[in-house]
Amino acid sequence: MRRAIKLALSTLASLNLLTGCTTAQTSQPATLTRSDDATLSRVKSVLAEAMGRQNIRLGAGDLTEETSVTVLPPNLGPLETNSPAIPVPFDIVTDGRHCFVVRRETGEKYRLSDVDCVAAGVEP
Structure with missing residues (x-):
């Protein structure tokens, strides 16, 4: 009986490792390949939707390097003199095929359609 249980557990663990490796997609940090007006407009559109606002402003930085x-x-x-609102950071990532922005505080992921990016440290 013990041998059967060990065999079943071993088989289950092996299957778990095999299916986990084949279905898991990892995202890696990425940079945009272009930062022209059209690309930034697409990025802003996705971020505006993620923030639930029509108009947004991006912080400083070159998205082809950051x-x-x-x-x-x-x-x-x-009528306001100050605000408790703080900047909201998003990470740019790729799964190797598509680009995404991930809201750092929640982990929510939004696809950047028609925007090209490359894994950080890789030349476009």
Whole structure:
């Protein structure tokens, strides 16, 4: 009986390792291949949707060199003197085929359609 249990557990563990390796897709940090107006417009559109706002401003940085992008808080209104809003960072990642931005605080992933990127450290 013990031998049968050990065999079953061993078989189950082997299957788990095999299926885990074949179905897992890893994302790796990435940079955009271009930072022209059209590309940045697409990125802003996805980030605006992720933030639930129509208009967003991006923090400083060259997205062809940086693996993250920051969405700045909205501008203060005419009756506001300060705001508790803070910038929201997103990481740029690729699965080898598609580019995504991942909201750092929640892990939510958004696909960057029609935007090309390359794994960080790899020349385009």
